[in-house]
Amino acid sequence: MKVLHVITALNYGGAEAMLAKLVGQHGAHSAHPDSIVLSLLPPGRVGQEMAANGICVETLGLTNLRRLPEAMARLTRIVRRYEPDLIQGWMYHGNIAAAWAARSGRRNLPMLWNIRHSLHDIRAEKRTSRLVIRLGALLSRRPKAIIYNAAASVRQHVANGYAPEGAIVIPNGFDPQCFRPDEADGHGRVRLRERFGIEPDPILVAVIARRHPMKDHATAIEAAGRARRMGHDVHLLLAGAGTDVLPTDLQGACEHWLPRNRLSLLGDRPDVAEWLPGCDIVALSSAWGESFPNILGEAMACGVSCIATDVGDSRIIMGEGGVCVPPGDPAAIANAIALLSGMGAQGRRRKGELGRARVIKEFSLAAVAARYAELYETVLRQPPTIANSAGMPRCVG
Structure with missing residues (x-):
């Protein structure tokens, strides 16, 4: 299975960190998906670290809106070059780009979104962010599933027009061998x-x-x-x-x-x-x-x-x-x-x-990575029915 991850940027941040951990965990196990990571903006330190660890990293180099037509053309070329089995969007801008990417290949590709942000009050967001969030709500029935990392985020986004169908919660994951307590001697x-x-x-x-x-x-x-x-x-x-x-x-x-x-x-x-x-x-x-x-x-x-x-x-x-x-x-x-x-x-x-x-x-990283892999396999087998009868998210696995 080959997955193209489309993310807004690859600087230090919560979404970027989770993506880096996820593709690193998948790359360590042959049964997990192969990953290509595409950043809309030029890759920052996280992107450089991914590339140094053997992850395939591409960029659209989208530094301003004047370069948007060129970036979309490059996105199409990248999709056709790698021919992924599935496209995974990350963050609002990355999700919109993933929707474009899913329709730009030689065949319509299954596509998922990933939202890593809560939305307590959309008026607190910048004007451009509000526009992208509202565009996402209009397109939110296109992905096979929308992954949220918190139940509160699901409720807030549904209240702002996002489709409740296909909403699923998969929490962030952490490696307890990397993050360990201080020695007993202090x-x-x-x-x-x-x-x-x-x-x-x-x-x-x-x-x-x-x-x-x-x-x-x-x-x-x-x-x-x-x-x-x-x-x-x-x-x-x-x-x-x-x-x-x-x-x-x-x-x-x-x-x-x-x-x-x-x-x-x-x-x-x-x-x-x-x-x-x-x-x-x-x-x-x-x-x-x-x-x-x-x-x-x-x-x-x-x-x-x-x-x-x-x-x-x-x-x-x-x-x-x-x-x-x-x-x-x-x-x-x-x-x-x-x-x-x-x-x-x-x-x-x-x-x-x-x-x-x-x-x-x-919240162990291994268990969370397995949930992503299981979801990807489910999406590729058949269109999943992910929301439960109450319309609230459930965890996979």
Whole structure:
């Protein structure tokens, strides 16, 4: 079986990371599909890493709309050159391109979509994104199935006009051998602090998310400051694209709430798995837009206690492995930081063990990759009836 994956871009992000893990897992097993990955935009670091690992990566080089006719012609040529058995779209723009690709080959190809975003309020999206989302709703009966990574995302998209038929939930997957807990002697915690020049005693709260309004870094900064004023020595670490240099408003918030020696700005990091187990707490302060945040699964796999706002499926994902709070409420996050801080290292470790056990049971990469492979085989055998009688999504496998 040969699958052409069509994705908007191949920079660091949740969808890109999941695609990279999926094709890597499939490539490691001969029974799983062969994969070609096509990026609409020039491939970034994730695309380069895929190519270095032997994955076939193509690009349309679509840097502006003037190049759209040329890009569509190239898309047609790529489809006819590789003659895939199935086309899998990823993200809104990639899904639209996948719909074009499915009809541009020498035969109509079965096509699936993959939506990795929640849609709490479409008015919060950029104008161009709103147009693409609405176009997707109009075309949403064309794919054989639409894969979502969160049940909340299904409900939100159906409410915005997406077809409920064929909706299916397959969660993100994580490799528990790649994301592992710190050694019992705490060396990982020590190495993290030495690596980034952080004092050994404070409770290290890490917010690992690109700088974007939906991630609501302002709330995380204020929450860390409030926890400090409650008597907890908190060190806030921000990692993710755009967090190395903060805009004026976030700089001002940091200066107001945190001493300079209690803040680390790391920017985009490809080495998160190396130091993530050394964190005391991982916090996700998103105001909207999350469906299944990868960082929660990664942190839980590392045995790190988590705090997340009740956005997307975060509450379901964490279970007893974390603390869920309302979005946009710095006092609630501060109270959660105080709660986990007050547990001490042993208490946080026990909570982290619950999170890791949940990842291994519910979200292991091998099981998730098998669900994709099974779905692809089902689609190729016959048109699947994926929605259940209540119209809600179910997991395959």
